[in-house]
Amino acid sequence: MIPVVSYARISADQERDEHGIQHQHKVNRQTAERLGWIVVDEFTDNDKSAAKSGVVRDEFETMVRALRTGKLQDGRAIRGTVVMVEDRLVRRPGDYERFVEALTYREGRVYADQRGPKDLYSEDVESMGLIGAVIAKMEVRKMQRRMRNDHRRRALAGEPPAGGNRPFGWKDDRRTLDRDEATLVAKAAEQYVSGRGLNSIVRAWQEAGIKTTTGREWTTTSLKVLLRNPRLCGWRMINGELVRGPDGQPIVGQWDAIITPEQWMAVNAIFTARKGHLVNGSGSTSPLPQDFREHKHLLTSFLRCGRIRPDGTMCGARLRVTRQRDCVQHIYSCPPKSSGGCGGLGRRGDKVDEFISEAVLAKLEERSTAAQDVGPWPGEEDLKAVEDQIKELREQWRTRKISNALFFEEIPALESEQTRLRAERERYALTAQRAAADMTDIRRRWYSEDDEDRLDISQKRAYIREALHAVIIHPVGKGNGSRTKFNPDLLEPFWRED
Known part of the structure; x- marks a missing residue:
């Protein structure tokens, strides 16, 4: 009995359960038995396309390596492969060439599909297989073009996308809301x-x-x-x-x-044009990193040390939270020199939290009041004029009234201006949506005693991040009275621009 391996692949448009795979392997084993071969191992790639260049079929690659060496990872010898149909094995010429090279690396290897054995050592057979892989690739490209055209057709007709899972928010018909x-x-x-x-x-x-x-x-x-x-x-x-x-x-x-649409444009504007920078020790700014941690204190990462070093530069280190035995509340303090700070500044956390909370709420209320009178976006006519220019230019190019050189010289600037105006419209929609927020309710929930109603730390920090970049805490200094007295004038917020 000649030891061979079996290969099966189930695509996304076929059965996804084990029954489909078992069926293919059953057919492969039956084919091998008729030829006097025995299947000693099975390789399966489920839901992995053989036509896409970016997809790695792990089992296929393992099988190719095993065929080249003539043995499996556990040392068992193999002398060939049996598959159900050839286009389930490869659909790209490059993969077919690698497979044939590995299988024919030594003499006496065998290969068969459902129709029977094939001599891959024969140049004619190898050439026919290669041609078959090319044809399969061409067919895949036709299918992909048909799918893209169908997506475009359905989109232009206003029809929902076909296939895939039910979108969250809608029922199974994809049209009616859940x-x-x-x-x-x-x-x-x-x-x-x-x-x-x-x-x-x-x-x-x-x-x-x-x-x-x-x-x-x-x-x-x-x-x-x-x-x-x-x-x-x-x-x-x-x-x-x-x-x-x-x-x-x-x-x-x-x-x-x-x-x-205005609400979606406001959401999209945050994702595509999010503002936000941190103030570094030198006074420069850097992009605000995403905050994935569950913070326990309100202003960690926002507070910066304003103490001046002997060389005249500001410390600028982020303040940490510490606790002292004689203090009930937390303390925001500068880390020691060994950790990049100066270790020479500290401030009562509860007082700082209270003052910055009020300042942030006041700033948000001020912006909300000012934004309520924004009116419609003033750039609508400009956007329409640019879109009309683009439409007219494309029509002139389509009817050959202008040259290719002129069209491709003029169209980039117009499309760039169109993109800029559309982004500006989204930002304007964001401002209008934020103006509609009920700041009275936000203020109430900020200080609510009800755990379920009160804004949690992450929500409060989101509003703080919306309002300011950072807060510099300056040292009390000598001769300024008791160090235990909280002085809000020593807190310098750096507000975000509208």
């Missing part, structure tokens, strides 16, 4: 625009036992994908671009929307 899920999504979008972080929302959903449509736990990544999807407001996006009609306006889909 009221419970849609309410959660709408509230999450509103809270995110108001300043609540993704981590805080995800933790609340996890604690409430809310699952995705596939039954998995929500993560910040999955929530971000959900909120960035323009499907929420009835629009459609393909390859990162909104699907627009001939008039340049987004096509409205034939499904119920969860939020308004």
